Amino acid sequence: MKNRIEAFVNAFNGLILLFKETYHARIHALAVLFVVFFGFWFKLSIAEWVSVILCMALVVSLEAVNSSIEYTVNLASPKYHKLAKKAKDVAAASVLLASIFSVIIAGLIFIPKMFSI
Secondary structure: OHHHHHHHHHHHHHHHHHHHHOHHHHHHHHHHHHHHHHHHHOOOOHHHHHHHHHHHHHHHHHHHHHHHHHHHHHHHOOOOOHHHHHHHHHHHHHHHHHHHHHHHHHHHHHHHHHHOO
16 A cells, blocks of 8 residues: 555656646646636536546646656767657657647637637
């Protein structure tokens, strides 16, 4: 049981580290706050909330994975290396792709609601 509790403590420490040290994670957190606010404002349906929450979780989770890849690459390759750059760029691309598709989904959900008021 102690190992399980320690694992949760470590995971929460990782969350704190993510938002403390990663600028883009803070930007994503701000976007999450806006989306949640407007979700309540426009009274999203359960299906719309599920879509929005999945998008938010995907983007923030990929930002965490991207950050962990960057930490690991920096440790393994402190000097510039083409392969290290590729690994970091592709990890960052995963966050970008998730963000782009999340904006598209948000547009599909929120734009019709904005024009129906």
